[in-house]
Amino acid sequence: xxxxxxxxxxxxxxxxxxxxxxxxxxxxxxxxxxxxxxxxxxxxxxxxxxxxxxxxxxxxxxxxxxxxxxxxxxxxxxxxxxxxxxxxxxxxxxxxxxxxxxxxxxxxxxxxxxxxxxxxxxxxxxxxxxxxxxxxxxxxxxxxxxxxxxxxxxxxxxxxxxxxxxxxxxxxxxxxxxxxx
Numbered sequence: 001x002x003x004x005x006x007x008x009x010x011x012x013x014x015x016x017x018x019x020x021x022x023x024x025x026x027x028x029x030x031x032x033x034x035x036x037x038x039x040x041x042x043x044x045x046x047x048x049x050x051x052x053x054x055x056x057x058x059x060x061x062x063x064x065x066x067x068x069x070x071x072x073x074x075x076x077x078x079x080x081x082x083x084x085x086x087x088x089x090x091x092x093x094x095x096x097x098x099x100x101x102x103x104x105x106x107x108x109x110x111x112x113x114x115x116x117x118x119x120x121x122x123x124x125x126x127x128x129x130x131x132x133x134x135x136x137x138x139x140x141x142x143x144x145x146x147x148x149x150x151x152x153x154x155x156x157x158x159x160x161x162x163x164x165x166x167x168x169x170x171x172x173x174x175x176x177x178x179x180x181x
Contacts, residue, residue, distance in 0.1 A: 004039075004040055004091070005040055005041050005045075006045075008045070008048070008049055008052075009083075011041050011045050011046070011049045012049045012052065012053055012058070012079075013079070013080065013083050014035070014040065014041060014091075014092075014095070015031075015035055015041075015046070015049060015050060015053060015059075016053065016058060016059075016072060016076050016077075016079055016080035017080050017092055017096075018031075018034055018035060018095065018096060018099050019031070019059065019070075019071065019072040019076070019080075020072055020076070020077055020080040020081070021096050022034075022099065022100070022103070024071075025062070025064070025069035025070060025071040026069060026070060026071075026103075027067060027068060027069055027070070028050075028068070028070065030103065030106065031050070031070060032046055032047070032050075033102060034095075034098070034099035034102055034103065035050075035099075037098055037099070037102060037163070037166075038094065038095050038098050040091065040095055053076065054070075056075075057073055057075050057076075058072065058073055058075055058076035058079055059071065059072055059073065059076055060073050094175075098166060101162070101166060101169075102162050102166070105161075105162045105165065106162070108132050108133070110130050110131065110132045110137075110161070111130070111131040111132070112129070112130055112131075112157075112158060112161045113127075113128070113129040113130075113131070114126065114127065114128045114129070114153075114154045114157045114158055115127050115154075116147070116150045116151065116154055118147075119143065122145075123143050123144060123145055123146075124143070124144050124145075124146065124147055124149075124150040125141060125142070125143050125150075126141070126142050126143075126144060126150045126153045126154060127139070127140070127141045128140045128153075128154075128157045128161075128164065130161055130165060137165075138164075138165055138168065140168065
């Protein structure tokens with residue numbers, strides 16, 4: 001998917017908007033994940049714009065408990081509040097919702113499981129589960145024709161379970177109607 005934001009100023013405003021509305025410091029990896037996860041910004045554009053925001057003092061770096069964290073500065077807040085109207089409201093709301101869901105998912109320390117079971121007819125059952133606070137929040141079972149596909153599904157689920165969860169959630173809630181039509 002091609003990133004809808006190409007203008008560097010729009011990308012910087014978008015990064016500041018997300019940091020402004022998250023209200024707590026994050027490490028670089030989490031900031032990168034929330035900014036690029038919906039395909040609104042490419043990873044390359046993110047890293048370039050993030051570095052420029054640091055240079056200009058809109059984001060500050062500090063160390064806490066041996067970990068490098070970043071947060072929006074007062075100057076960055078002023079920029080975000082003044083210029084965020086340039087971004088489409090729908091884009092901002094959807095991206096902020098996705099960011100909060102991803103951070104919540106990571107913070108809760110979800111337990112992820114995925115098993116492949118061969119079936120008698122030669123097909124394979126792939127079962128993917130996400131457990132939070134001892135309660136299943138996702139339990140998906142799908143039957144596929146071969147082991148290679150089952151292994152690929154398992155790999156993709158284990159690699160980015162929050163993306164799979166977000167995708168299933170979006171499809172079932174109707175947020176992604178183009179796949180249904």
